Amino acid sequence: MSAVSVAAGRTWRRTPFIANPWLRWAMYAGALVYLVLALGSLHVNWARLADGMVRGWRFIEGFMHPNFTSRADEIAVGLQESIAMTVCATVVGIGLSIPIGIGAARNIAPRPVYYLCRGIVAVARSFQEILYAIFFVAMFGFGTFAGFLTISFATVGFLGKLLAEDIEDIDEGQVEAMRATGASWLQVLNYGIEPQVLPRLIGLSLYRFDINFRESAVVGIVGAGGIGATLNTAINRYEYDVAAAILMIIILIVLVCEYASSHVRRWVQ
Amino acid sequence: MLRVTDLAKRYRTGDEALRGVTFEVPAGQVVGLIGPSGAGKSTLIRCINRLVEPTSGAINLGDVEITNLSRAQLRKARRRIGMIFQEFALVERLSVMENVLSGRLGYVPFWRSFLRRFPGADIDKAFRLLDRVGLSEHVDKRADALSGGQRQRVGIARALEQDPELLLVDEPTASLDPKTSRQIMRLICEICAERGLAAIINIHDVALAQMFVFRIVGLRAGKVVYDGPPAGLDQVTLAAIYGEEDWTALSAKHKEDAEDAAAVSAAALVSTRAKLGVEQ
Numbered sequence: 278m279s280a281v282s283v284a285a286g287r288t289w290r291r292t293p294f295i296a297n298p299w300l301r302w303a304m305y306a307g308a309l310v311y312l313v314l315a316l317g318s319l320h321v322n323w324a325r326l327a328d329g330m331v332r333g334w335r336f337i338e339g340f341m342h343p344n345f346t347s348r349a350d351e352i353a354v355g356l357q358e359s360i361a362m363t364v365c366a367t368v369v370g371i372g373l374s375i376p377i378g379i380g381a382a383r384n385i386a387p388r389p390v391y392y393l394c395r396g397i398v399a400v401a402r403s404f405q406e407i408l409y410a411i412f413f414v415a416m417f418g419f420g421t422f423a424g425f426l427t428i429s430f431a432t433v434g435f436l437g438k439l440l441a442e443d444i445e446d447i448d449e450g451q452v453e454a455m456r457a458t459g460a461s462w463l464q465v466l467n468y469g470i471e472p473q474v475l476p477r478l479i480g481l482s483l484y485r486f487d488i489n490f491r492e493s494a495v496v497g498i499v500g501a502g503g504i505g506a507t508l509n510t511a512i513n514r515y516e517y518d519v520a521a522a523i524l525m526i527i528i529l530i531v532l533v534c535e536y537a538s539s540h541v542r543r544w545v546q
Numbered sequence: 547m548l549r550v551t552d553l554a555k556r557y558r559t560g561d562e563a564l565r566g567v568t569f570e571v572p573a574g575q576v577v578g579l580i581g582p583s584g585a586g587k588s589t590l591i592r593c594i595n596r597l598v599e600p601t602s603g604a605i606n607l608g609d610v611e612i613t614n615l616s617r618a619q620l621r622k623a624r625r626r627i628g629m630i631f632q633e634f635a636l637v638e639r640l641s642v643m644e645n646v647l648s649g650r651l652g653y654v655p656f657w658r659s660f661l662r663r664f665p666g667a668d669i670d671k672a673f674r675l676l677d678r679v680g681l682s683e684h685v686d687k688r689a690d691a692l693s694g695g696q697r698q699r700v701g702i703a704r705a706l707e708q709d710p711e712l713l714l715v716d717e718p719t720a721s722l723d724p725k726t727s728r729q730i731m732r733l734i735c736e737i738c739a740e741r742g743l744a745a746i747i748n749i750h751d752v753a754l755a756q757m758f759v760f761r762i763v764g765l766r767a768g769k770v771v772y773d774g775p776p777a778g779l780d781q782v783t784l785a786a787i788y789g790e791e792d793w794t795a796l797s798a799k800h801k802e803d804a805e806d807a808a809a810v811s812a813a814a815l816v817s818t819r820a821k822l823g824v825e826q
Contacts, residue, residue, distance in 0.1 A: 454635035457595055458708055459624035459652020464659050468648050472639040 339517030340525075348511065348519045355507030356526065359493040362424045362503050366493075367486045369425075370432025375478075377433060378440025385444060385470070394437070401434025410496040424501030428489050435488075439481055440474065447473045476545045483538035490534060494527050547573040547744055548594070548712055553603030555589050555768075563589040565768040566603070571712070574742040576735055578755035578776070581765035582788050587748040590765065591714040594746070595627045596620060607712065625652035628705030630734070632717035634697040636689040636704075643685045645700050646672040649707030668707070675703040679733065695726035702734060706741075713738065713745035719754065727751070731758045752779065 295301040345352070380386045380394030406427055413423035447470060455469035497505020504523060511519040548571040555564040563586040571577055579587050592598035594605055596612060605612040612623055628649070636645050650668045651659055658664060664672075676682050679699040684692065689700060698718060705713055715734060719727035731747075735758045738745050749755045755762060756776040764772030764779075764787040771786050772779070 448638075450631060450633050450635035451637050453597055454629065454631060454704075455637075455648060455651065457597060457624060457627070457629040457714075458649055458704075459621040460648070460659075461621065461651075461656060463656045464651045467656075467660055468637055468640070468644075468651065472637050476639070 336517050336521070339519075339521040342518055343522040343525055344516070344518035345522045348507070348516070348522075351507050351510070352504070352519075352523060352526070355497070355504035355523070358421045358424075359490065359497070359503035359505070362421050362428060362493045363486065363490045366425050366428035366432060367482070367489050370429045370485070370489075371436060371482050373429070374433045374436035374440060377437040379444065379466070381437055381441035382444035383441075384447075384449070385466075394441070398434055398437045398441070401430050402438065406431045406492050406496060407499060410499045410501045414500045419500045419502070421502035424493060424496045424503055427496050427501060428492050431492065432485055432489060435485055436478075436481060440478055443474045443477055444470060479545050480538075480542040483541055487531060487534045487538060491527075491531060547571060547608060548746075549604075549606040550590075550594070551604040551606070553590070553593060553605065554601050555586070555593055555598065556601045563768055564593070564600070564603075567765070567768070567770055569763055569770060569773060571744050571746065573711075573744055574738070575761060576738050576745045576747065576759050578759035578762045579746055579748045579765060580750065580752055580755055580762060580787060583750070585765040585787075586768040587750075587765055588716055591629075591716055591746055591748055594712075594714055595624050595629065621652055625708055626711045628708045628710035628713045630698070630701050630705050630713065630715040630718050632720045634694075634701045634721070636697055636700055638690040639688060641686050641688055642676065642681060642692070642700050643672060645689050646675060646703045646707050649704040652708065672703070672707055675706050678737070679703050694722050695730060698722065698726075698730050699733070702730075702737070706737065711744065713743055713747075715745055715747040717748050717750065719749065719751065727754060728757075735759070752784070 293301060295304065377394045377397055380390045381398055383391055386394065409430055410423060410427040413426045417423050417426070451473065452465060452469035455465045460468065493503045494505045494508065497503040497507070498509045500506070504527065508520055508523045511517075511523060550570070551568050553564055553567045554562070556562050567586075567590060569577075579590065581587050589598055593600040594607075594612070596615075600613060603613070607623060607626065610619075610623055612620070615623055637648065640648075644662065647662075647664050647668060648659075650664055654664060654668070673682070673685075676685060679702055681696060681699055681703070684696065689697060692700065698721075701718075713734070718730055718734060722730060731754055734745065734747070737743065747755070747759065756779065759776065762772065762774065762776050762779060763770055764783065766787050772783050
């Protein structure tokens with residue numbers, strides 16, 4: 278009884294993440310000071326900003342009156358290139374990322390293969406696609422081939438890593454049961470592992486198709502062909518109405534892809 | 547038929563799971579392997595088909611020395627050893643039929659298993675086995691659509707599809723309710739008797755083991771401390787296997803637990819009814 282009455286006046290505070298109060302407040306203050314200084318270092322040119330508002334408004338006006346017709350041929354070619362680039366790069370990318378993803382899974386790959394495949398994935402993921410696009414354009418010249426290589430490579434980095442992580446997370450019991458039947462390595466892969474990772478792999482591949490279409494619009498800006506090249510040309514010519522039309526088409530295609538892929542994903546789960 | 551000689555397993559963490567286990571299983575005998583958690587029961591049966599590599603000792607299945615086999619020879623040997631798992635270890639997203647047929651993976655080439663073109667005899671056998679375990683109506687259902695007892699029946703059919711000479715059974719009832727546990731144990735033991743199959747059954751439920759098997763091997767800290775008929779398990783031997791404990795008191799406590807559980811569920815029923823009454 279007396280223990281209860283003693284306990285009544287106690288207080289409790291959550292233990293702070295950084296226990297030392299001096300260190301804690303010094304870090305808060307330091308972060309705040311740096312933020313203020315960093316904001317001060319962004320030179321804002323107010324006159325140029327006012328100028329830009331006018332240009333920005335012209336851009337918005339372009340959206341009010343998108344011009345689909347005057348450059349219809351160029352837009353059609355750009356779209357064809359982009360779609361071809363997306364489809365080819367997605368298929369090739371998936372084809373390459375399956376063996377690399379399997380090789381990069383710690384629980385099934387021998388050590389040397391594991392390090393090699395992890396290395397490939399790490400290289401493919403370490404830079405933004407644009408940097409690879411610039412590199413491939415320099416190597417293979419302007420055009421869709423450089424774009425195709427860029428997007429394939431990025432797909433390998435993305436799917437390879439996620440597939441490897443999925444394989445590392447599987448239920449080992451099913452694999453053990455297949456090994457216990459005397460199954461070969463390929464059979465264990467086909468029966469013990471594939472059914473566990475396939476639905477998510479299909480979902481991720483469709484998601485990657487979306488991303489690849491968007492990427493195909495971006496890599497064109499650095500010379501790798503596709504609708505991005507058409508868009509870049511339109512902006513350089515100050516044809517904001519054409520640019521607006523192209524952006525609208527991209528938005529529409531991305532929406533359609535997203536809707537379709539979410540549908541298929543729900544169906545395969 | 548199976549002879550295990552001086553088997554030892556030391557894990558890389560330094561745990562000595564098995565320290566010189568020796569025993570023999572003649573053809574057609576069903577052995578219950580009991581012991582506390584961590585005694586090495588699971589390790590022992592996984593060493594027999596080398597899902598776990600033993601550190602030293604010998605395992606002879608018929609005239610084959612399992613510990614010396616190459617990878618290809620090991621696959622051949624594994625076909626002769628069926629395995630049944632605690633968590634069923636079915637391929638959840640495959641159908642019941644595919645799960646049973648996966649017992650043939652050691653026999654068929656990759657292209658057949660990949661295209662699911664198993665030989666007619668294998669398919670006949672699978673249908674017969676599904677009939678035997680009472681699942682002929684669920685052939686094309688996905689394994690994850692079945693109840694626990696049904697899943698374990700698929701597991702049994704898969705093991706038998708291998709035409710094994712020996713069954714390794716790892717806690718077949720630990721994920722099941724008491725009634726289903728008995729049914730599954732009865733099924734396993736009946737099938738072993740029908741086919742003259744030898745089996746090693748890991749089980750921690752001593753009463754269940756005593757009910758169904760004719761020989762018990764007790765394992766404690768990686769050593770065999772009892773090997774004999776179920777009737778020989780008295781206070782002294784149980785204490786040797788599981789450590790000191792008042793076994794009569796324990797079973798009395800079990801009874802109390804059961805009574806408590808019954809009281810709780812009755813109370814829950816009453817309160818649910820009360821709630822429903824309020825809503826109506």
